[in-house]
Amino acid sequence: MDKTEVNIGFDIGISSVGWSVVATKSGRILESGVSLFSGASAAKNEERRNFRQSRRLLRRRKNRISDLKKYLTEQGFTYNEKLINENPYEIRVKGLTEKLSKEEIATALLHIVKRRGVSYDLGDIEEEGTTGSYKEGVKKNQKLLKEKTPAEIQLQRLKNFHKVRGQIIIDENDVLLNVFPNHAYVDEAKQILAVQQEFYPEIDEAFINRVTDFISRKRDYFIGPGSEKSRTDYGIYRTDGTTLQNLFSILIGKDKIFPDEFRAAGNSYTAQIYNLLNDLNNLAIDDTETGKLTKQQKEKIITELKTTEKNVNMMKLIAKTAGVTVEQISRYRINRDGKPEIHNMPVYRKIRKVFLELGYEINEWPEQLLDDLGDALSLNTENGEIRRILTDNLADKYTILDQQLINLIIENKNAFTLSTNQKWHRFSYKTMKILIPELLETNKEQMTILTEMGLMKKDQRNYAGKNKIDSEALLENLYNPVVRKSTRQTMKLFNTLLKKYPNIAYVVIEMPREDDEDKARRDYVKFQKDNEKEKDAALKNFIMESGKSEAEVIAKYRQSKKFRSKVRLWYQQMGRCLYSGKAMPAERVFRDDHFTDIDHVIPLSVSFDDGMNNKVLCLAEMNRQKDKQTPYAFFNAGHGQGFQAMSAMLKNNNRISSAKKRNLLFTENLNDLEVRKRFIERNLVDTRYASRVVLNELQQFVKAKQLDTKVTVIRGKFTSKLREKWNINKSRDTHHHHAIDAAVIAVSPMLNLWEKGASIIPNKVGENVIDIKTGEIITDHDYEADVYELPYAKFLEQLPKVKKDIKFRHQVDKKKNRKVSDATIYTTRKAKVGKDKEETDYVLGTIKDIYSLEGYVSFKKIYNKDKTKFLMARIDPKTFEKLEKIVAEYPESIEVVQDNGKVDVQKISPFELYRKDNGFVTKFAKKNNGPAVKSLKYYDSKLGSSIDITPDNAKNKKVVLQSLKPWRTDVYFNEENQEYEIMGLKYSDLKFGKNGKYGVPKVRYEEIKQEERVSEGSKFQYSLYRGDRIKVTNELGESVELLFASRTLPAQKGYVELKPIDKTRFDGKEKVSFYGNVTPNGQFVKKFAKKGYKILKLNTDELGNTYIENGEKEPSDILDM
Structure with a gap:
């Protein structure tokens, strides 16, 4: 326990929490670190929901078909497997006018019930949203259904276009859709059965009603799973015995007042x-x-x-x-x-x-x-x-x-x-x-x-007898999964640090700005690009208007950062002063530094906004007259061009952002306390919902424990400006910047400004109210002196040394119920391809559209390398000869005359040129009436690790799932040859055993052990999961610490992928100590250990302190089935 009075700063991100402990009196950074974890993602939740929905729909379809098949069999209409090769569309159309056999009736009805249309009327689909060709396709179906059944429409399309399901694209403006409403299929079934009634008396009204019930059967979305007899809290039939009218009523939420x-x-x-x-x-x-x-x-x-x-x-x-x-x-x-x-x-x-x-x-x-x-x-x-x-x-x-x-x-x-x-x-x-x-x-x-009215209930938790924040109770009020995850980690860190440093003066938190890691990254890149684009445009415009050379302007850029800002603001304002309305000639802006000034639209001591959206370039005399006023107050005092004139200028200017225009058009009184508080809320103290929840919980805790600790949650833009003014470069290439940011956050309460009456610490933050001291309005010059002056003289000097001592803690992913593989289903065939000496299982690839340029390029690439890779070349050589003839006779490019009369040579698929002349290429047939050829299968790659999901009725092929995801790697040591041996376990190896336990069956574990060539006498050392830390020491005593990623290259013994601790990935071709070089793409795939290496598994505590893991005696989660 350290009795030093400290400030603690937390920089909370989407997938990281940087933290820093700073001595309040001296400003010395006592320790700092970064906790890293995979950010929660709402998109992943949606993906899981969609897969779950797909499984449910397939399960219900299977059940629907099974129920109908059972009923038909009971009534004497047995499904005959021999009819599987008959065209079901022809049977359905035939059944509308002619007698069908009982087996054909069963085939037709089962075909209808399998895909029985959408539950909405086609008019509703059109209304919901679709435009263009899709909308036209729906209209066509609506019109056709007035005269024909779905089967008649589908059979016609099958004959004309050799396709029914999905979209049939005739051209870009003519698309046919296989979208029909459920009631159309019900009507068709009724028509078929009405005709068949004449031949089979057992088809009565009860039979027809029962069959059509199967076709239209649909569980309403608001009911959810379960039933009266099988209750579940996931549906309306609750386990407490109640039955809801609508499942979604429980998702509405309750009022906090009542x-x-x-x-x-x-x-x-x-x-x-x-x-x-x-x-x-x-x-x-x-x-x-x-x-x-x-x-x-x-x-x-x-x-x-x-x-x-x-x-x-x-x-x-x-x-x-x-x-x-x-x-x-x-x-x-x-x-x-x-x-x-x-x-x-x-x-x-x-x-x-x-x-x-x-x-x-x-x-x-x-x-x-x-x-x-x-x-x-x-x-x-x-x-x-x-x-x-x-x-x-x-x-x-x-x-x-x-x-x-x-x-x-x-x-x-x-x-x-x-x-x-x-x-x-x-x-x-x-x-x-x-x-x-x-x-x-x-x-x-x-x-x-x-x-x-006394209706505001104090949401206070009882912390009597508790020495830490109740993070789970806190998280009940946070609904965003991203914020929940990072907040949980922050509270763990706070509890640990409080135990070590009980004398905390300030806790300062910066919450994440985004709740989507990928979106945050994209937005940052877009922001950088937009900034660069504007800077380039400003530079070019200024050079042109000033008559100066690019070299002269760039030279002045290097001399003065302020001049760069002046040029950018000059460009935004189209070369005019917004306060006076007068022109600011570029040549004079360049020549005379005292001609113009950069002014803060809203004084810094009120707005706390030192960004470009609160800055304008104005004539120096205007800046002196405006002083600590808003533009509105300045104009009302009789100065400048007047508020209406400036408003007109802004209306005609599309280079100035809406946020800056809002500041320029601000009309409220800066001396109004509530106005001042709103600026603090916008630019200093973070008052978003999640921030309020965290702040109020921490304030409750320190108050209940009678601590003198003050707590605040500040905006990232404020600390970002401090970092900029203190010249602390932010490199996002490594994780160190999270801890450095946390140190800046920790010292922010010690700025000189807070000694002048203003405060960074709110007494209370509510939904629409913030209780905080505002202080006096001071000049921008005084503000910059008070805020941007370092609170501790030697604060910056310690950062390089501190950077080396930053501790990292990575989340270890031990979770067992993750995605087993990619969802794509692959077909395989046994074949000898190229130099193969014997038949091997090959995964088949498909060129989906040989008529598109992309499809033809893929075809030509495979054809030129080895045309026997195409299944058609082996199985149907005469049709393949037709393709070869087309390639030989038709060109790969055409000349197109442009609007300006110039001729442009454009690449095109020869198959597309053939289609335009003759229609689709068809398979070889004596009467030249074979089906259309649109796609081609080929032997793509040899089958690796996979899950066999081949149905029982499949012949001469396998159906598999690939890209099996690794779960963990077990490490053994062979005493005989003094070498490490490893075996990789995948999520697909996990199964449910006795009593619902989930793990790897012992038999399967021993099989993998043999496959990975782990010696019988080798001794188990430990298990490594993604994110585990290892320390590798060679025979010379040199050591390096790395993160374990996964067992990789399963065909090669003992290879793994490793990652760096202090950054997301290695730099291309980086040398990793004695371990070797990284590949150009940043991957570090190496043999786990060479002879003579010693590898220890390290664990880390909450603060990132490492210790040796030595408690694993045998592999866990191995099941006796």
Whole structure:
């Protein structure tokens, strides 16, 4: 235990947590480290859901076919396997007019039930969204179904295009789809059975109804799995004996004010009135007695919104109602485009407009009906279920809700749809109905009202007798899987550090900005590219306008970083000063450093924003006059070109970002405390939901333990600017930067600025409120001196040494139920290819479209190398000769005349040229009427590790899954020859054993041991999982620590892939100590150990301190089956 008073900084990322402990008095970094783990991903959750859904659909289809087959057999209509090669479409079409055998009837019905169409009407599919050729394809099917059955349409297409399923692309504007509604298949089955009734008396109405029930059988999405007899909490039949009406009702969530109440629908009347009043009460109205809207004015705005049929501009409506100008309204929300965002009851107005055209005035409907409709249409999406809810639950309550109106509501259900994904409001109807009268009568915001009414319950945890944060309880309030994972790791680190350093002065946290690692990386790359693009454009423009050479401007760039910013701002502003409206000639900006200044639009001591979006280039005299004011206050004092003139300039400028325009057009009073707090919330203290949860939990803990620790969660942009000003280069090539960032975060409470009344430590952070000291407004010069001056003189000097001592802890992936292999199913054939001496299993590849240029290039590449790789060349040589003849006779390119008259030579597939002249290439047949050739199979590669999933009825081929994923590697030591031996286990080796245990069967384990040539007498050392750390020492005593990735190259004994500890991957061709060189692509694949090497498995504690693992006596998870 260390009694030193310390600051602790946490840099929380999507897949990492950097941490640093800094002595509060001296600024010495005592220790720091990085915890690394695989970031949770919502996309992976979706992928698992989709696979689960696919398995469920296949299982239900199999069950449906089995049930129908069983019923037909009982009725004497037995399915005959001999008919498997008959065309089922021909049988179905024949059955519409002619007698079928009983076996043919079974074949036709089983074929229909196997793929029985979509559950929606085709008109609904068209409405849901598809455009272009898909939409046209759907329309064609709708038209054809008026005269034909699906089988008749499908058989015609099979004859004409040799294809039924998927898309049949005739050309880019003509696409045929195999999409038909379920009721069309039901109708076809009824027609077939109606004809067959004449020949088989056992086909009565009961038989027809039973068969069509199988075809249309579908479990409603809102029911979920389970039944009355087999209850599960994953469906409506709950294990506690209750039965829900709709599975999704439990996913709505509960109101925090009244925990027994469900949240209200976001499209309900009550929610829209509440949202409107809440926004109106937050507004500030200049030149009015109270600075707020009165009750009468709010009522007038509501009435206008409920009765107008025109589009509404809320700013103009409010200004007109309050008798002020739009410029006198402030404190509204801002949308992404930088425009005012005030709720205007959009769903209510949309519903009213639609139903007015149908002869209904919804202003005459009960408000409760609108709320009930909101719930019903938010919870249910299928027409049948909506109809059931309206008919069974609501029709008796409301006399107006007759069958005609129910039909109209269903037909126009899209009118009730919200434009956002937030289907459900955070409050219940009960809470909002308490708040609405108060919001109307007073100018208080909702949190104040709830507090005054005593409805705000303190969510305090009892930490008496506990010495650490209850991370699991904390995570209950975090719903994002990405944030949950990184927060859990942070709380573990905090608990460990608190035990070691009980005297903590400050805990400062920076939360992740994104919740998607890949998206964050893409956004960062895009941001960098956009920045570079603008910088290049600014440089070229400035050189052209100034008359200076590129060398002269670049030379000045090197001399002055500030000049670079001036050029970029000059370019954004199109060479004009926004304050005076005057031109700033590029030549003079270059020549005279005192001609222009860079000004912060909103003073730094208010905005805490030193980014480009808060900077402008202006004439030096304008900067001196503006001083600590906003542009609006500066213009109102009679200076510059005037606010309207600047606004006009901004309107015509597309180079300035919306965020910067928002700052320039800011009209509120900087001396207003609430205004100042909002800037702190935006740019300094992080008040996002997850940040508030973490902050409030830590504050509760330190208060309960009576610690003097102060806690805050700060914005990344603030620490990023500190790092920039202190010249701390951020290299993302290694993981060190996470810990360095954490050190910067840890010292941020010690900046001189906080001694002048402002604070980085909030007393409380709520959803729409932050309680924090703001301090005085000072000049930008004083701000920079106070903020950017190092809080500790020697803070930077220690960073190079500290970097060497940063500790790393990697997540070890021991989880057993991960993806076994890729989902792609491969077919194999035995063949002798090339120089093979005997037949070997080959995986087949497919050229999907020989008529496309890409397909032809693939064909030619294989053909030139070895044409016998094509199955057609061996099995159907006469057809293959037709292909060869086409390749010989038709060119590989054509000349195309461009619009400008020039001739362009374009590559093309000879098969496509043939198709345009003669139609598709067909297989060889005596009457030249063979099926079309569109794709080609070829022997691709020899079969490696795989899972055999070959069905029992397959002949002369295997069906396999490849890319088997490695799970762990067991390490043995052979005392006889003094060498390490390893064996790799895959996820596919894991099986369920007795009592539901999951592991590797002992028999399979011994088989792998023999396959990997592990000696019988070798002694087990330890198991290595992905992320485990090893220490390798050679015979000279040199050592290197590495991360284990996986056993690789299974055909070669003892090869593994290893990774570096301090970065994601090695650099190409990097030398890894005595172990050898990395491949050019950054992979380090080597033999696990040479003779004379000693390899230890290292474990790490929470802080990254290593210790030797010596507790494994035998391999784990080996099952006696």
